[in-house]
Structures are given as structure tokens and as C-alpha cells.
Amino acid sequence: MTLTVSLLDYGAGNVRSVRNAITSCGYSIIDITSPSQIDQADVIIFPGVGSYESAMTVLQTTGYDNALRAYLAADRPYLGICLGMQTLFESSTEYKDDQSSELPGLGVIPGHVIKFDETKRSVPHIGWNGTIAHQSSPAMKYIKDHNGDEVYFVHSYYAPITDANSKWVLTRTTYEGQEYISSVQKGNVCATQFHPEKSGKTGLNFLKGFLESVEDGTLSNTTPIAVNPTDHTELVKRVVVALDVRSNDNGDLVVTKGDQYDVREKDDDAVTGRGGVRNLGKPVSLAARYYDEGADEIAFLNITSFRQGVIEDMPMLQVLEEASKSIFVPLTVGGGIRSYTDPESGKVYSALEVASRYFRAGADKISIGSDAVYAAEDYYASGGKKTGETSLETISHRYGVQAVVVSIDPKRVYVASPECVDKKHTVVSLDESQAGPNGERYCWYQCTVKGGREAKDICAVSVAKASEALGAGEIMLNCIDMDGQCNGFDHALMTAVSTAVTIPVIASSGAGKESHFSDVFKATKVQAALAAGMFHRKEVEIGNVKKHMEASGIRARIV
Ligand code: 1PR
Numbered sequence: 001m002t003l004t005v006s007l008l009d010y011g012a013g014n015v016r017s018v019r020n021a022i023t024s025c026g027y028s029i030i031d032i033t034s035p036s037q038i039d040q041a042d043v044i045i046f047p048g049v050g051s052y053e054s055a056m057t058v059l060q061t062t063g064y065d066n067a068l069r070a071y072l073a074a075d076r077p078y079l080g081i082c083l084g085m086q087t088l089f090e091s092s093t094e095y096k097d098d099q100s101s102e103l104p105g106l107g108v109i110p111g112h113v114i115k116f117d118e119t120k121r122s123v124p125h126i127g128w129n130g131t132i133a134h135q136s137s138p139a140m141k142y143i144k145d146h147n148g149d150e151v152y153f154v155h156s157y158y159a160p161i162t163d164a165n166s167k168w169v170l171t172r173t174t175y176e177g178q179e180y181i182s183s184v185q186k187g188n189v190c191a192t193q194f195h196p197e198k199s200g201k202t203g204l205n206f207l208k209g210f211l212e213s214v215e216d217g218t219l220s221n222t223t224p225i226a227v228n229p230t231d232h233t234e235l236v237k238r239v240v241v242a243l244d245v246r247s248n249d250n251g252d253l254v255v256t257k258g259d260q261y262d263v264r265e266k267d268d269d270a271v272t273g274r275g276g277v278r279n280l281g282k283p284v285s286l287a288a289r290y291y292d293e294g295a296d297e298i299a300f301l302n303i304t305s306f307r308q309g310v311i312e313d314m315p316m317l318q319v320l321e322e323a324s325k326s327i328f329v330p331l332t333v334g335g336g337i338r339s340y341t342d343p344e345s346g347k348v349y350s351a352l353e354v355a356s357r358y359f360r361a362g363a364d365k366i367s368i369g370s371d372a373v374y375a376a377e378d379y380y381a382s383g384g385k386k387t388g389e390t391s392l393e394t395i396s397h398r399y400g401v402q403a404v405v406v407s408i409d410p411k412r413v414y415v416a417s418p419e420c421v422d423k424k425h426t427v428v429s430l431d432e433s434q435a436g437p438n439g440e441r442y443c444w445y446q447c448t449v450k451g452g453r454e455a456k457d458i459c460a461v462s463v464a465k466a467s468e469a470l471g472a473g474e475i476m477l478n479c480i481d482m483d484g485q486c487n488g489f490d491h492a493l494m495t496a497v498s499t500a501v502t503i504p505v506i507a508s509s510g511a512g513k514e515s516h517f518s519d520v521f522k523a524t525k526v527q528a529a530l531a532a533g534m535f536h537r538k539e540v541e542i543g544n545v546k547k548h549m550e551a552s553g554i555r556a557r558i559v
Helices: 016-024 036-040 052-062 064-073 200-215 283-293 314-326 351-361 370-381 391-399 460-470 491-498 514-523 542-551
Strands: 004-007 028-031 043-048 078-082 089-092 109-115 125-129 151-155 169-175 178-186 189-192 238-247 253-256 297-302 331-334 365-368 404-408 410-415 427-429 442-449 454-459 474-477 505-508 528-531
Touching (some): 004 016, 016 028, 016 043, 016 314, 036 064, 043 064, 052 064, 151 200, 238 505, 238 542, 253 283, 283 297, 283 314, 297 314, 314 331, 314 351, 331 404, 351 365, 365 391, 370 404, 370 442, 370 454, 391 404, 404 460, 427 491, 442 491, 454 460, 460 474, 460 491, 474 491, 491 505, 491 514, 514 528
Parallel strands (some): 004 028, 078 189, 238 297, 297 331, 331 365, 404 474, 474 505, 505 528
Antiparallel strands (some): 178 189, 238 253, 410 442
16 A cells, blocks of 8 residues: 555644554554645544644644645545544634633634533533434445444534535534534545544444545545435443453452452452452453453553552553554543652652553543542532642643543442431432441442542542532442442442533443343433443353343444
């Protein structure tokens, strides 16, 4: 193949997966490092990540904006991804936090990018959704009927379809009643709101179709398709797999899994009653298996990161680098995302620096545990003031809220009545089957830090709300009582948190059979559900979970 892809990477986030996806389609890459290279490119891919403001600022200060306008005006081959599509429009309100100011974009496509109404739906729009084709394009040649299987979106802002831009629309998508442009094409200029590099085999097929048609000069052979205006798409519920990773007693990095966060075998040692760290496999090969089996997302959690700093944690960085070579669904990494001082050199690393290492290694999202609890405590203690300095704020400001997950590790505190509890904690009522050891029919969910080792005087609902205010884009909601028990998710906890925030919630802890997923999706507002042990032990297959969901009337991404 002679075509070389010119990649516009302005250093704002994880473009490793875009690189890996292009390479896996058989093409080589050259990095654009100066505006003069733009005119010489065969094809440009612009994977915009982070915020609109930071993307446009970089384009303007480097002089890429005018070079790009000239390139696009000459109808040269181009693929913008996510922000790489949004910046093609006239402006965006993703600017200055007040929704009334607009920041100009490249102005190639008529229209303005605006925020989803969060009073009507969870924002960001995160996950797998369908597309409805308005044109047939050679870029879609490997995608069934031009209307693809679901593809992966992660964004809070969208471009509405208007009379002025309707000829640009390649596909549209619906997010809970809101139609928007999910991809555009005119001539050789193409762009997607979704992430082909994170959309599994469908995304790779799109990228392959696009690059092959650039190479053979057919890309611009598009034809309009008659569209049915009442057709719509739906965000599917996600099935997530978590890999709790740590070193075992031999120093090997393994995937482990605990019962209520205790990851050691119970009875190896006759004296202590505690054994070695459970070893359920190797992180990269296990994650690759889950990708093949249809996991919608994969989370790696470094569960002993409170002991050492992650900057030196080369094995975990290598896990991400390796995993992102062959896994094209979103990867989250958690554990140790906080500022820390290297005890040997005395050097201080900010949480943003730690997160940046992980993003560069291939993570799409980072997950913050303990540090989010400390930040929430400070937030309430100061009467709800934002300092702009917490890990949540600094990382979401730089990489966008959609890249920041907060992982909460609460445990139940049973009480006889709601009056026994400090008013700042949210109390839930329990049915008989969930009653406490003394028959208590109420509980509140006390947050812990350091992997459940230390309890704090703050509840899960409070941490979730503060996290949302400080810049989290998603909540991963564990429950120490249910972890590893295979009795199903804690619906009371999931309801309490998912009704208190507008960002998506991932239910975690307790899944033991297919129906537990369908149950939590039916009973609560969570958008995703996560399991670990039952998949690691091969007791349940991801495909069967999804079949059960579909049979129960819950849309899933069937691979
Ligand atoms: O506090 O920012 O360093 O983050 C530490 C991260 O490590 C947090 O996300 C925390 O949840 C996680 N973690 C710490 N210790 C443990 C442990 O198990 N000893 N694992 C731990 C948490 C919870 C889930 C688990 C589900 C599903 N694991 O990831 O996979 O409960 O399990 P199941 O389906 O088998 O029931 P920081």
C-alpha cells in the first residue's frame, strides 16, 4: 500500500488507539508537526480529543487552522473524529462554561455545536448507539446495508441537523429523543462524531472502507438515500468487564478477584487461614478474550496502587500499551490517580501528570477512587467551592469530563431507622431479603478509601454528587457487601445514586448470572453494568448476558 496517513495529533489525549486502528488496517502514519505538512498530505485524520476550546486554541496558535481551511476547501481527503468533526462547524457553545458564549470553529459546515439538554437525559452521551444513513458512501462499503451495527460515542455536545447542513449528513443518530449528526461527508471530506477506533470491528471496517476508497480515488462517490424521518436509534445498555490487577506473591502481575475486596485464598495457610493472591489470568490475554466475546468496555483497576506511585508502575503502563494494540473498545484504567511524591527522588507528580501517562499508554478514561472521596469531603467542608486544583477538576479540564470516571467503594451501614443517621447521609430502605444482621430495614452507604481499608464519614450519594460537580463524567458504583457474592447488584444503592446525578452510572459488584444484568437495567436507571468474577471463572459468557438482555426487552450490542 502506498497511501500514508497524516495524523494531526495535537497532544490532547489518547490517540494511541487511532494509531493502532490505522496500523491494523495496514496503513502507515506520518505525524503532522507543522502547518506546511498539511498541504502535502495524501489524507489527513484528525482525532480531536479533549475540549473544543483547547482544540481550537491549539489549531489557531499553531497556524493549522488556516492550512486546514485551505486543504478542506480544495476537497482533499479528510477524516475528522469526534472534536475533529465538531470543529468543522461554525462554532460551539463548549466554551466558558455558560452556554451563552460561542467559540468559532473552522466554519466549513453550516451550523453550531450545542450541549445536550441534561434535564432530559444523562450527559455525556456515552456508549454504543446506532446510525441511520442519509447517503451511501464508499467509506461504508464494509458496513451492512450502510446502516451499521452500533458504534461508540462519547460526547456532551452535538451538531443538530438543519436545512443548511442537511446535504452534509452521512448518518444521523438519536439520543433519547434528540436527533443529531453522527457523521458527515461531502466530496472527500468526511467526519464522524463516533469513534471508529473504539467501535470494535464495525469501527475498523469503517476506517478500512474510508482508507481504501481514498487510495482508489472513489471516496467522493456518494449518493443520497431516501430517509424515513421517523426512524430512530437507541443507546444500548453496556456490559463492562473489570480486571482487578495486582502483583501476586511471586511479583507477577495477575488478574485477581476478591470476595468483599479480600483477594486472598481463604484456607491455604493452616495457621493464618489466608493464602496467596488469587490468580485468574494475565491482564492482556484476558482482556483480549473479552474483546472477542463482545465486552462493550474493559476496565483495568490497579488495586494496590495506594501502596506505590503509578508513575513507576511500568507493568500497568505496559498492560495498557499492549492491550490497546488489539482491543478496539474503550479502556478505562483506575488505581492511584492522585498526586504523589516519589519517596526516593522527592519529585512531586500531579494527578494530571499521572493521568496523562495512562492516556498516552492507551487509556480512554481514567477512574479515580480514593482521591474523589477526599475531594468530595473538601467540597462540602468549603460549602461547595471548587478550587480548580483537585484531580477531578484538573483532569476533566484538560481531557474532558467524558474521560473521567469516579469509582466509589461503599459499604452498608445498617440502621434501625432513618432518624439514627446524620441528615447529610442518604438512607435507603431495604426489603426483607436485604435486612441487616439484626433485622435492620434501613442502611446508608458509607464510602471507603484505599480499596475498602478505611471508612469515611461521607455517603455514596454525596460523593457522586460532588464528583459530578467537580467534573466526573461517569460513576462506577461498587458495593463492598455484594462484591464477589454472585447475588446480583445492589438495586437500592444503584437507584439512590443514579437518581441523584445526571451523569451515567455503571452498576458494579455482585453479578453471578445472566439475569442479574437484565434485572438491574429494568429496576434502575443505570446505563451500564459491570462484572468480574463470573466472567473470569467462565461461569457466564458475555454473549449469553446480552442474549438474556435482548430477550428481556433491553437493547444490547450483539457481536
Ligand atoms: O483509590 O483511586 O487508588 O483506586 C483504587 C481502585 O481499585 C478503585 O477503583 C477500587 O474500586 C479498586 N479496588 C481497590 N481494592 C480492591 C479490591 O478488590 N481489594 N477492587 C479494588 C475493586 C471492584 C470491582 C469488582 C466488582 C465486580 N473491585 O472492580 O470488579 O465488584 O466484581 P464481581 O462481579 O466479581 O462481584 P484509587
